[in-house]
Amino acid sequence: MDTDEDIMAAVVNGQLERLAELYRRYRRPLYGFLLKRVNAPAAAEDLLQTTFERVIKYRASFREGSSFRSWVFTIARNAVHDSVRKEQRMPVKSDVDLGVLPILTPSAHCDWEKRETRSQSAAALAALPESYREVVDLAWKRGLKYAEIAEVLGLSEANVKVRIHRAVKQLRINYAKIEQQ
Structure with a gap:
């Protein structure tokens, strides 16, 4: 099984179809990370897409020998910051909803x-x-x-x-x- 870095090296060399494997590996952790930042599922999905668009766009900036995981989380974090700047507001945190209390069996x-x-x-x-x-x-x-x-x-x-x-x-x-x- 190829490492993330091996797959990214192939992507850098033009094998863009290999990015699908990295997407499968990272969509859940990145989505969770993004959701924590923006607290809106639709916005987190959009930012996930933006993150992988930027992976393709900036693939040449991936340095051989560096960690793909660190690199992709940096891209995701920057996407959040760019989104916040664009909207001129900070992500809103909602209160935790306990819901209806159950019958106390x-x-x-x-x-x-x-x-x-x-x-x-x-x-x-x-x-x-x-x-x-x-x-x-x-x-x-x-x-x-x-x-x-x-x-x-x-x-x-x-x-x-x-x-x-x-x-x-x-x-x-x-x-x-x-x-x-």
Whole structure:
């Protein structure tokens, strides 16, 4: 099985049909990443398409020996920033909707507790500054390594580690505030 970088090298050399494999590998993680940024499924789909259009357009800028994953997440991130600038507004975060509370049978009570925990987690994460939410999302949800995150965000690896550390510290504070309410 070819690596992402091998496939991208073929794309750079004109085998554009090989991009379909990279799309299959990356559409879900990129869509999730984009959805977290814009909080609108249709906009995330559009940005996913824009990302892969830019992969084709800027394929010659892909450097041999670099990580495709870092490169494509950088393109996706830049697409979000360009979209936000174009619309002259920041992405809107919606509140977490717990929905209707179930009848409190033992299993429904367990479901409610899970939803409540997810709601608290979402609230604690939403209270983080964007720079912390971004590194947490890339590291914990998208599975990027610190070096890859540094490449995507244009930071040093040490700075990424500091942001993760500060995000965790702030999350603890946020959870404590939420539990006191």
